[in-house]
Amino acid sequence: MIAAPKAVVFAYHNVGARCLRVLLAHGVDVALVVTHEDNPAENIWFERVADLARDYDIPVAMPEDPNRAEFVARLQALRPDFFFSFYYRQMLQPALLAIPARGGYNMHGSLLPKYRGRVPVNWALIHGERETGATLHRMVEKPDAGEIVAQQAVPILPDDTAGEVFAKVTLAAELALDQVLPALLAGSAAHVPADLAAGSYFGGRKAEDGRIDWSQPAAVVHNLIRAVAPPYPGAFFVLGGQRIVITRSLSRAGGSEAPGHPELYTEGGRLFARCGDGGVLHILSLEVDGEAVAPAALPARLGQNPVPLV
Known part of the structure; x- marks a missing residue:
């Protein structure tokens, strides 16, 4: 009997929760969920990934910095096939990205290479875009720059708010992951280089x-x-x-x-x-x-x- 692919999942927010559910639905063995402590100063209007993981008896870790040597060693010991990052807020450094045997993949809330970086939904509305979406891409050291594996577009209507568009992007992320995951697990998913010159990078907002x-x-x-x-x-x-x-x-x-x-x-x-x-x-x-x-x-x-x- 072939063992199920093993993954460590870095996740937060609604996109993290929905994409974690997709992995479980496809039989991925999630050995650990890495998430964040909630910030008491932040409006927590979204689903808590930690609660979902505990419902499924998946171990949860909330390191202040996942790139510290002791946490890197902990993940090395798990010998995962994949890393998945779904709206996790910290960059994974090369020592972490070298761990999964079959690579690490991140779900980003835009149609990459457009709106690389922070809060892509908010920036898309500020610039009056009529379309955005979700992109699954391979993680590399440079943010949101790796090969694109799947994308799903959604419309932005003229009076949509960021919350409404974020709900669409959450569904787009679920659809993109669900559609490509069988091929990704089988090793046959296409990986398309991202043309960064055709895109843009934006920072966080206050x-x-x-x-x-x-x-x-x-x-x-x-x-x-x-x-x-x-x-x-x-x-x-x-x-x-x-x-x-x-x-x-x-x-x-x-x-x-x-x-x-x-x-x-x-x-x-x-x-x-x-x-x-x-x-x-x-x-x-x-x-x-x-x-x-x-x-x-x-x-x-x-x-x-x-x-x-x-």
């Missing part, structure tokens, strides 16, 4: 990066709002000493009045924002200092209508 510049075109502001909408920290501005977070907007055809004079105004019981190019956004929801406020009530709360934004 909450402060969500500050709205209303002098920007409406499309730019709208893309920022949806790219960092809850469960992410949100797009915000400060007015009258109050922090106002716009949690959802819709792009509105037309506008083009008074370019260069951004303002908030009510019309027909709804709140609108005119941006720097004269383009208009319909503000669907917002928070003031952490409290949900009806959008149309904001001008009265601020004591003026319209509300100048610069």
